[in-house]
Amino acid sequence: MPPRSIHSLSKSLYIRGLQCHKALYLEKHCPTLKDELTANAETRFAAGNQVGDLARDLFPGGVLIPYVKGDFATQLKQTSDAMAFGKKVICEASFEHDGIIVKVDILRKVAKGWQIYEVKSGTALKEVYEHDAALQYFVLSGAGIPVTKVFVAHLNSDYQRRGELDLAQLFTVVDVTKEAKALQAGIAREIAAQRKMLGGKKPPKIDIGPHCSTPYDCDFSGHCWQHVPEESVFDLRGKGVDKFKLYRNGMIALKDVPLDLLNGKQRQQAETAAKKKVIVDRERLQEFLDQLWYPLCFLDFETFQSPIPPYDGLRPYQQVPFQYSLHYQKKRNGKLYHCEFLAAPATDPRKEFVERLLADIPEGACILAYNKSFEIGRLKELAEHFPKYRKKIQAIIENVVDLIDPFRQRMIYSWKQRGSHSIKQVLPAFVKGMSYEGMVIADGGEAMEAYHEMCALVDRPEELAELRTSLLAYCRQDTLAMVRLVEVLRQCLNNTQT
Template structure:
């Protein structure tokens, strides 16, 4: 069958996705920069976790000769090596690589390393197929374990691997899964034995669980012509009403029956889409605008995360601010722009916090879009740098949320597709601004920025300079977009006078 543990877990999620991966991978979505960065994080975490099991040897990966990897593993086990990294085994055309294999007098122990901060169900299936193969080959598996990041860990001067990682014994859960594996493998073998006919499996909640499937665009858009904005945006995927409508062949919002029972928010979204007419609550928009005083400081942070905290006082996956843009809007309409972009290879937080309190006075209106994020960044900075704490928290006290009028449904356009995310609000209100993002060179969204900054230190001089300029231009556009959205709200207010 030429199977692997990654194909096994893909089949657990959806056997159609498994078939496509084997026979029609051209229809699968190509991994983007975020996915690739996640893979790289997994490699880094795996290499670091192996240090918890010292004095072992790693089987060199060779995609052209797995048999050699299997033979190397067996040789080292026969020689009595305690720890083997990427230990490789093959049974009945099922190939597994064990992150860390420990040999003991009583048998072997499995350690599967994950870069996540908890044990997930799919991880148990991953380990379960490893245990199955090992036992079919005659080994006794005495324990099955998952090694994952402990997000509560706070780094000191040195990295403490014993506190960074948690080792969780999942033997009971993995043992309970063994009984189903032979039947699952038969089902997968039957699925893959037909090279010509793609399995007929409908879409559903499994398309997003445990991961967004790389076949989703093919199954949803290409095969079923489900529009970007559909009943699945109105009702939760897998909910009773969504399933009921889908079974009736209703996926377009305009086809939802008028007498269908819905919550007020759901009904407003449906009515707004059907009528293709914008809803504007000018009175409440005016009330929001009246809470703002000039000058208005439009603020946007860019952050990134590290699975392994590089600097003292940081925790795994903590949001690390490395950049901000600040457009200062005066009452006469003039704009000032201030910016900060941290140097690569050093902790950017201290210098960012110091510059931020220089650029933003304590008692001015600060405007953010989804201010809970900017507030959260400031709180973390205040906790880390006591000398700036009072000023940073004062900034939070005067912060307003530009998302509020859209979140509260004071301004609803069909083009917003029922969302108050700036991703939908901006192109609906100011289409030319959305186009401006597409014309940016290199960095066009937050994910691009988040992935680019940690890579600066490994870039050549010219590439680094280009990337830093791209980061500055992108973040600058973010706060300019906020200025333009506020401008549109003020135009509505003036029309009301």
């Protein structure tokens, strides 16, 4: 067998190599070049572990082969012993063939052999899952294990919890035996190609491309994309030109792109970037502002999601609101009031959330949200779960106006936005000295991760208090940002009129 340190592969390494040989080389030879782990990535890994642990209960009574980093020999022996002792279900079963190590999520004994179950935390079958399962079939078959079936078990997005979890409904089990067998012919060739590449003195010359984020976001992007300038062709937003085609033709900086290659919003973006200017569509902006009335509210929700529905009425990954911030004015240029709510951790927050929200929003108020479809979606879900509040919630929904519209529709646009209409880009582009930089929690993903951390800190009050303070500050910043942006819209309109 080739030396493990260079040529050995695992499921995750093989899949990484399928996506990009360069990424696999860097993982093996230069792992320190990896990007820092983001809050979203941490949440995704945690979700995978949670789903994997729960899926073992699909077949109760199984034996678990514990993972010990670097000690594959013990895991191989424990698996072999479990099979020899007649265990019918083995979780995290370990096998090796031709220097390829795999751990099977669930291995199940049947009359004529063994069944492989690959567990995924996604809610649909993906092609990459089939490659993952196919490699396991390759290794087990090569190791002399008779495999009769290969399955992928993923979450069922239509499952809605009612009482105790129903695992048979929560998971969708798909037979991918045919697909796994069809991929066998190419596996040995791909393994050989990966090993040959790994034996090289330098990483392969693979340029950036769509593969950097398909099927997974690569954690070497910071290294591979470091030559791309801040204002690049990849900042172009919306439909239009193929950005990678421009890049391959030598156009990397946005200023290098001839305007006649662009149209619509992309051309507008390039022109404003070149001239470093702000554009204002006075007539459309006036129409937007004219639809607002008082009391005027600025509303933002924070939510968490879980692959396993923790409470009744929830589906896998359904967004659960646990926090809101509400700024409001009773009249134009009037006093700015503020209300907020942050649920206690590890409890179902929905009932208190909706009751507090209904009490805090002034009757008949105009409600501004940034990208209102998100807040409206959560309100509709709350109305479905709490029918006695449906009428009041529907009245709120009917009064929601989307503050993203002036920026998404380019009624007003600054070159500093770099094509984005995200509030994280819009705010510093128009409000001097106000941004999310330096905040302990600076985006929705971090807020979600912070809430999950709070649930684990119920017995550590000091740390819990710090997280609450940071969460309240972040959500408050979102609604205060909306207040300032409305002021900017009015100021820009007034400046245009003079």
